Amino acid sequence: xxxxxxxxxxxxxxxxxxxxxxxxxxLFVAVKLFRADAIHGIPAYALAILPALPIIGVFWAxxxxxxxxxxxxxRLLHVRQSxxxxxxxxxxxxxxxxxxxxxxxxxxxxxxGAAFFWFMGLGVGALYNKLTIGSTGSCA
Amino acid sequence: xxxxxxxxxxxxxxxxxxxxxxxxxxxxxxxxxxxxxGKYDPSLPLAFRIAELFGxxxxxxxxxxxxxQSKAI
Numbered sequence: 001x002x003x004x005x006x007x008x009x010x011x012x013x014x015x016x017x018x019x020x021x022x023x024x025x026x027l028f029v030a031v032k033l034f035r036a037d038a039i040h041g042i043p044a045y046a047l048a049i050l051p052a053l054p055i056i057g058v059f060w061a062x063x064x065x066x067x068x069x070x071x072x073x074x075r076l077l078h079v080r081q082s083x084x085x086x087x088x089x090x091x092x093x094x095x096x097x098x099x100x101x102x103x104x105x106x107x108x109x110x111x112x113g114a115a116f117f118w119f120m121g122l123g124v125g126a127l128y129n130k131l132t133i134g135s136t137g138s139c140a
Numbered sequence: 141x142x143x144x145x146x147x148x149x150x151x152x153x154x155x156x157x158x159x160x161x162x163x164x165x166x167x168x169x170x171x172x173x174x175x176x177x178g179k180y181d182p183s184l185p186l187a188f189r190i191a192e193l194f195g196x197x198x199x200x201x202x203x204x205x206x207x208x209q210s211k212a213i
Contacts (some may be wrong), residue, residue, distance in 0.1 A: 004169065004170055005170035006168075059198070070166075071167050071168045071170075071171055072167075072171070072182070072183055072186060073167070073170060073171035073174050073175075073180050073182075074168055074170060074171065076180070077170075087157065093142045133174060133179050133180070134173075134177075134179060135173075135174065
């Protein structure tokens with residue numbers, strides 16, 4: 001049985017592909033230049049923010065999917081998935097923050113920021129949909 | 141409390157698969173399955189589309205569980 005793929009889902013996959021390509025290229029360039037100590041001042045700030053832009057783009061792509069998906073049931077699954085992801089991310093970050101406040105874990109996040117846990121939460125949301133409604137409606 | 145519906149029976153009477161019905165309604169097969177199994181209540185516009193497809197009034201396809209209970213009493 002073929003999986004359901006609306007034009008909105010196809011657009012989402014294409015957007016995701018370009019954003020992830022941009023992310024990998026920009027991250028590679030940023031790491032290379034910072035390691036070589038080849039960039040300073042305002043350009044350094046711009047370059048540091050550059051890999052964040054495609055990640056923000058993925059948030060936009062998920063929100064566009066919610067708006068553009070024509071099938072109301074699949075849209076409901078996506079909305080539930082995104083809400084679970086948001087709740088999961090806020091929960092993990094809040095717990096982590098309090099553990100840091102009381103010096104029980106080291107400062108910093110080792111590169112695993114809020115976006116990482118939100119994307120992980122999309123997977124949790126898909127699992128939640130599967131267990132409660134029987135369909136994943138996955139946008140992860 | 142979810143709506144009850146006769147979708148599965150109406151579909152079977154016409155020998156339509158869930159995919160056939162989904163194609164006719166312009167929705168995913170997942171949607172048809174979720175409505176049939178009572179896991180999802182369709183919006184009013186979709187409920188009207190379903191009823192119109194079968195040539196029935198909306199209350200001949202969908203009924204509220206409370207209405208169902210009061211008739212049983």
